[in-house]
Amino acid sequence: MADGADYAADRDQSGSTTVDLSELRRRNTPEPVTFKRRELDRILQVYSRMVAEGNCRDYAIDHLRDKAVFAAFRRTSEVPLYRIEKDPSRARKQGAFAIISAAGVVLKRGHELEIVLKYFDKPPRLVR
Known part of the structure; x- marks a missing residue:
């Protein structure tokens, strides 16, 4: 499995996953179209x-x-x-x-x- 930085998620000792929502939104939100x-x-x-x-x-x-x-x-x-x-x-x-x-x-x-x-x-x- 890839490290937590790739998925913006970390596993704690209980096995549940913690997701950094701001990082996930930043990665999933496309950049706006701009004029060069x-x-x-x-x-x-x-x-x-x-x-x-x-x-x-x-x-x-x-x-x-x-x-x-x-x-x-x-x-x-x-x-x-x-x-x-x-x-x-x-x-x-x-x-x-x-x-x-x-x-x-x-x-x-x-x-x-x-x-x-x-x-x-x-x-x-x-x-x-």
């Missing part, structure tokens, strides 16, 4: 451009067990204009990254964040 530093840098570049254009004023980041969410708000009290989500469970299917509108419509989805964030790039205009 380069991903977050690129998202914040897009967000800062939206702030400079006057479209956004606030943002929120949420790291959940199943996905990471960056939400951009026009005002703090409103629903987010856009949500940029990273959902690893969709990585092999439609792609881990998605841009979702305030109405819940998926605007763009893909495997690479750079390509997905091109949704926010404005098309070139003819200057006369």
Whole structure:
């Protein structure tokens, strides 16, 4: 049988098992999904451009067990204009990254964040 440290449990003289619940929960609880530093840098570049254009004023980041969410708000009290989500469970299917509108419509989805964030790039205009 493996030692007690592997199972966060110890046997006392009577043969009963003592389990350290905090250690067991820590081992059984998956780490939340997070944005990597380069991903977050690129998202914040897009967000800062939206702030400079006057479209956004606030943002929120949420790291959940199943996905990471960056939400951009026009005002703090409103629903987010856009949500940029990273959902690893969709990585092999439609792609881990998605841009979702305030109405819940998926605007763009893909495997690479750079390509997905091109949704926010404005098309070139003819200057006369």
